[in-house]
Amino acid sequence: MSEKTSEGGIADTRKRAPTTEIEYPNSLPRPEGELEQLQKVWEPPRGLRLFSAVNNNYVGVYYVGASFLFFVLAGILALVIRTQLAMPENAFIGHELYNQLFTMHGTMMMFLFAVPAVEAMGVYLLPNMLGARDLPFPRLSAYAFWAYFAGGLAFFCSIFFGLAPNGGWFMYPPLTSTEYSPGINADFWLLGIGFIEISAIAGAIEIVVGIMKTRSPGMSLDKLPVYAWAMLVFAGMIIFGFPAIILGTLLLELERAFDWPFFIAERGGDPVLWQHLFWFFGHPEVYIIFLPAAGMVSMMVPTMAQTPLVAYRLVVLAILATGFLSFGLWVHHMYTTGIPSLSLSFFSAASMAVAIPSGIQVFAWIATLAAGKIQFKTPALFILGFLFIFTLGGLTGVMVALVPFDWQVHDTYFVVAHFHYVLIGGMVFPLFAAVYYWIPLASERPLSERIGKWVFWLLFIGVNVTFFTMHITGLAGMPRRVYTYPQNLSWGALNMVSTVGSYMIAAGVLLFLIDLARNFRPFTGNNAGDVWKAGTLEWLPSGNYQTRSIPHVASREPLWDQPTLAEDVVAGRYYLPGAPTGGRETIITSPIDARPQYLLKLPGPSWAPFLGALFTAAFFMGLTIKLYIASLACGVLAIAMILWWMWDTNPDTADHPVRVGDKLELPINAAGPASHSWWGTVTLILVGATLFTCLVFSYLYLWLVNGEIWLPSQQELPTLLWYALPAGLYLASSAAMAFVFRHAGKLPGSNAWPLRLALVLAIPLMIAGLGASIYGQWQTGLSPTQSSYGAVVYMLNVIQGIYVFALVLMGSFVLMRSLTGRLSASRRASVDNTTLFWHYMTAQGLIGLSLAHIFPRLVGMG
Amino acid sequence: MREQTFFKPLLASVSGLVIWAAHFGIIYAVNALNCERRWMDQTVLGMGLVPFAITMATIAAVLGLAIIAALAFLDKAPNLPDAANERTSVFFRKLTITVTALALVAVIYQTIPVYVVPACA
Numbered sequence: 001m002s003e004k005t006s007e008g009g010i011a012d013t014r015k016r017a018p019t020t021e022i023e024y025p026n027s028l029p030r031p032e033g034e035l036e037q038l039q040k041v042w043e044p045p046r047g048l049r050l051f052s053a054v055n056n057n058y059v060g061v062y063y064v065g066a067s068f069l070f071f072v073l074a075g076i077l078a079l080v081i082r083t084q085l086a087m088p089e090n091a092f093i094g095h096e097l098y099n100q101l102f103t104m105h106g107t108m109m110m111f112l113f114a115v116p117a118v119e120a121m122g123v124y125l126l127p128n129m130l131g132a133r134d135l136p137f138p139r140l141s142a143y144a145f146w147a148y149f150a151g152g153l154a155f156f157c158s159i160f161f162g163l164a165p166n167g168g169w170f171m172y173p174p175l176t177s178t179e180y181s182p183g184i185n186a187d188f189w190l191l192g193i194g195f196i197e198i199s200a201i202a203g204a205i206e207i208v209v210g211i212m213k214t215r216s217p218g219m220s221l222d223k224l225p226v227y228a229w230a231m232l233v234f235a236g237m238i239i240f241g242f243p244a245i246i247l248g249t250l251l252l253e254l255e256r257a258f259d260w261p262f263f264i265a266e267r268g269g270d271p272v273l274w275q276h277l278f279w280f281f282g283h284p285e286v287y288i289i290f291l292p293a294a295g296m297v298s299m300m301v302p303t304m305a306q307t308p309l310v311a312y313r314l315v316v317l318a319i320l321a322t323g324f325l326s327f328g329l330w331v332h333h334m335y336t337t338g339i340p341s342l343s344l345s346f347f348s349a350a351s352m353a354v355a356i357p358s359g360i361q362v363f364a365w366i367a368t369l370a371a372g373k374i375q376f377k378t379p380a381l382f383i384l385g386f387l388f389i390f391t392l393g394g395l396t397g398v399m400v401a402l403v404p405f406d407w408q409v410h411d412t413y414f415v416v417a418h419f420h421y422v423l424i425g426g427m428v429f430p431l432f433a434a435v436y437y438w439i440p441l442a443s444e445r446p447l448s449e450r451i452g453k454w455v456f457w458l459l460f461i462g463v464n465v466t467f468f469t470m471h472i473t474g475l476a477g478m479p480r481r482v483y484t485y486p487q488n489l490s491w492g493a494l495n496m497v498s499t500v501g502s503y504m505i506a507a508g509v510l511l512f513l514i515d516l517a518r519n520f521r522p523f524t525g526n527n528a529g530d531v532w533k534a535g536t537l538e539w540l541p542s543g544n545y546q547t548r549s550i551p552h553v554a555s556r557e558p559l560w561d562q563p564t565l566a567e568d569v570v571a572g573r574y575y576l577p578g579a580p581t582g583g584r585e586t587i588i589t590s591p592i593d594a595r596p597q598y599l600l601k602l603p604g605p606s607w608a609p610f611l612g613a614l615f616t617a618a619f620f621m622g623l624t625i626k627l628y629i630a631s632l633a634c635g636v637l638a639i640a641m642i643l644w645w646m647w648d649t650n651p652d653t654a655d656h657p658v659r660v661g662d663k664l665e666l667p668i669n670a671a672g673p674a675s676h677s678w679w680g681t682v683t684l685i686l687v688g689a690t691l692f693t694c695l696v697f698s699y700l701y702l703w704l705v706n707g708e709i710w711l712p713s714q715q716e717l718p719t720l721l722w723y724a725l726p727a728g729l730y731l732a733s734s735a736a737m738a739f740v741f742r743h744a745g746k747l748p749g750s751n752a753w754p755l756r757l758a759l760v761l762a763i764p765l766m767i768a769g770l771g772a773s774i775y776g777q778w779q780t781g782l783s784p785t786q787s788s789y790g791a792v793v794y795m796l797n798v799i800q801g802i803y804v805f806a807l808v809l810m811g812s813f814v815l816m817r818s819l820t821g822r823l824s825a826s827r828r829a830s831v832d833n834t835t836l837f838w839h840y841m842t843a844q845g846l847i848g849l850s851l852a853h854i855f856p857r858l859v860g861m862g
Numbered sequence: 863m864r865e866q867t868f869f870k871p872l873l874a875s876v877s878g879l880v881i882w883a884a885h886f887g888i889i890y891a892v893n894a895l896n897c898e899r900r901w902m903d904q905t906v907l908g909m910g911l912v913p914f915a916i917t918m919a920t921i922a923a924v925l926g927l928a929i930i931a932a933l934a935f936l937d938k939a940p941n942l943p944d945a946a947n948e949r950t951s952v953f954f955r956k957l958t959i960t961v962t963a964l965a966l967v968a969v970i971y972q973t974i975p976v977y978v979v980p981a982c983a
Contacts, residue, residue: 221950222954313953317960317961321961340897340981342975343897345972345975349974349975353972
């Protein structure tokens with residue numbers, strides 16, 4: 001990194017804290033060739049092998065770039081929409097295309113731009129900010145990116161064939177049921193978005209484990225950068241929020257494909273169930289987008305003001321509280337569905353309570369700006385624009401949180417104006433600020449300050465002209481989603497103003513792209529450096545391996561408090577100044593106080609994530625366009641690619657421990673809860689458990705709202721034998737896995753065959769349990785198409801079946817590792833994780849069985 | 863490497879919000895059951911069923927929040943392993959207290975409507 005400042009630079013007006021005495025982990029001089037080896041190990045791929053890159057400096061930039069591509073594409077769709085609405089009775093496009101355009105615009109902005117963009121920034125920034133060499137599962141990041149990119153492009157291209165979804169971005173049934181949407185347009189949304197959500201969850205698991213386990217030594221949670229707190233809560237919200245929509249899309253797709261009537265009222269279903277599942281994800285989604293943006297603002301504001309963030313602890317409180325409270329708001333999108341008024345009041349109260357943590361953050365930023373001396377560089381302008389626009393969006397949010405007011409403006413342009421103020425103010429402006437702020441980290445040259453100011457003013461004025469006017473259009477009565485309107489309603493002038501504003505926004509984005517083309521030069525091995533005089537670790541001099549040595553962190557702004565930190569890091573005075581195992585590595589630390597625990601060997605470039613993602617996308621695409629054989633083949637290939645990359649994980653640790661400091665040696669592996677892979681599995685189980693909980697909610701909801709016709713009167717329940725038999729088989733299967741777990745600890749000293757036999761027994765026992773559970777219902781004559789009761793009972797088995805399929809793969813994988821000598825007491829991650837998941841599956845199976853057999857008897861239906 | 867100790871300070875600091883979530887879920891479920899199953903006319907101790915059940919849920923939630931805050935004040939809340947980092951422990955204690963205070967506001971705020979809004983209108 002060069003020492004130069006640029007036209008984007010900032011003057012250092014901050015008072016420095018006194019330097020503290022530090023005991024360096026490594027002495028100087030460093031051995032000859034150490035740095036060269038580190039550079040060689042982390043050598044970036046070139047040419048076609050760029051597709052095989054897995055480390056965050058590459059994948060992060062690809063990811064951010066792809067999200068901006070989708071932002072531009074969705075923005076072009078918005079321009080077509082605004083052109084159509086500019087004049088009354090306009091015939092520029094017809095209503096069929098218009099329906100597809102507004103559905104695609106909303107869907108792409110939310111699912112292909114907003115969430116991926118903030119996740120992408122996390123993938124790029126977090127290792128830099130935490131002082132890690134990379135995130136703990138680099139191939140998972142690469143897989144998540146390529147899956148999203150390939151799936152997103154295929155989804156977007158559906159519009160060129162007239163196959164794009166057209167039921168609005170929230171796809172309410174019955175409009176999207178087979179009866180009213182018979183084509184495959186809705187299937188593109190259901191399978192495409194469901195698939196992209198899985199990619200987002202993969203990224204979230206990576207982020208949680210990365211933040212908790214790969215921080216620099218000394219970076220205890222009270223010294224964690226606010227952005228990392230925000231990303232931690234963001235990832236947690238994805239883990240608990242996204243499974244609801246994945247379940248919803250599964251239910252609606254099963255209804256459309258096989259006539260399972262989850263949402264068909266005549267057969268005991270309820271379309272409002274979709275709204276509950278959608279908004280249980282959809283409202284937290286707003287905060288999923290906002291929190292990372294707020295986290296970025298909390299990093300930029302102190303730098304722009306050259307003073308530490310005011311009220312760090314209260315900001316952390318606000319982030320945590322927002323994460324929780326945002327899950328109590330989903331019904332505020334459903335005020336007109338006939339829910340009892342007292343229930344609406346609970347959600348109205350929560351909608352107002354969530355304003356408290358948002359307010360805390362806004363006041364903390366204002367206080368920080370007041371405490372320091374703000375320098376009006378481009379990122380600062382975008383932050384001020386964000387404060388103005390987002391606060392206005394928040395105020396109209398409090399207005400629509402009031403039930404009677406919401407009834408008046410529901411489905412009008414007032415609501416369109418409100419959520420664009422919230423989303424553009426709360427996410428797009430901070431993202432532009434962040435891009436201007438962090439590009440000197442990724443590029444040889446920063447972006448132009450002069451052009452940046454033009455971009456800001458065009459966007460700021462354009463957004464207000466477009467969307468402030470829409471409040472009035474809405475109050476004048478114009479409904480959303482109409483492709484034209486008659487002249488005599490006098491909405492023409494207001495719409496024309498909004499259209500002019502939208503073209504100003506487009507001009508701003510175009511100018512930004514020109515600036516990018518002129519100045520953005522990534523992957524050159526050189527960056528513009530710390531042009532802002534910032535205080536956090538990402539601004540340390542770095543290469544593809546991140547920092548030469550991993551620093552010991554003693555404060556929240558280490559670069560401000562330790563003036564020689566950069567020099568010492570470059571000299572190799574801190575941890576892991578080389579590559580002691582001869583491969584890529586990072587230090588795993590304890591989750592709260594960040595004490596070094598072990599050295600994680602990281603994988604290098606690989607084709608497996610790229611190919612695996614392409615085959616996964618092709619699998620879902622094949623399902624959508626009903627090419628089932630090709631789809632199946634792609635699914636098998638996708639699994640093969642994933643097993644390929646899993647095969648060389650959990651390496652032999654014969655060469656441990658290794659020295660990472662003069663007085664610090666670390667093992668290469670850890671087993672059980674200290675292992676990063678254990679954390680990954682626990683996080684995955686939380687995703688699975690949340691999805692299952694949403695299904696339990698759906699079961700109980702359908703029972704509650706349609707109790708009289710839910711269970712057909714002639715339908716008999718299976719005898720309790722069909723409860724006990726599958727439960728016994730699940731438990732026996734888990735017992736066999738417990739034996740596998742215990743026996744793995746005795747390897748390689750003991751005979752491996754008892755372990756293998758137990759595995760061979762556990763797999764069919766689990767499958768037999770599932771088979772018995774399904775047969776128990778089937779032999780009573782219960783059909784999934786007959787009623788919502790039948791559909792949801794079989795759905796319990798479908799979800800169990802999907803997880804059992806994963807278990808069969810995991811069990812077979814463990815067996816193969818045992819047969820090839822890759823399993824021992826010190827190399828047992830596959831056994832630990834498979835056993836953990838296995839026991840969870842048994843517990844889930846027992847709960848599902850109890851719901852299907854015991855609950856109906858308890859409520860007197862048997 | 864006592865990883866399990868991670869959960870103690872984390873759970874302590876967010877337990878106020880967990881209580882808020884449980885309270886929210888319970889009062890929503892109680893009112894949904896009441897309106898769908900038509901229990902509106904039933905009374906307990908002279909109160910309507912829903913106001914009674916929600917009042918009880920709120921009392922339980924407030925008591926839970928008070929205990930968490932008191933433990934944090936008295937420094938009895940679960941701390942870090944072997945008190946390795948006093949600053950980090952203090953951070954978590956203060957975080958616990960402020961989170962609990964915010965949760966208390968949210969719990970009381972969502973309880974108030976039960977006394978002024980008809981349950982199933």
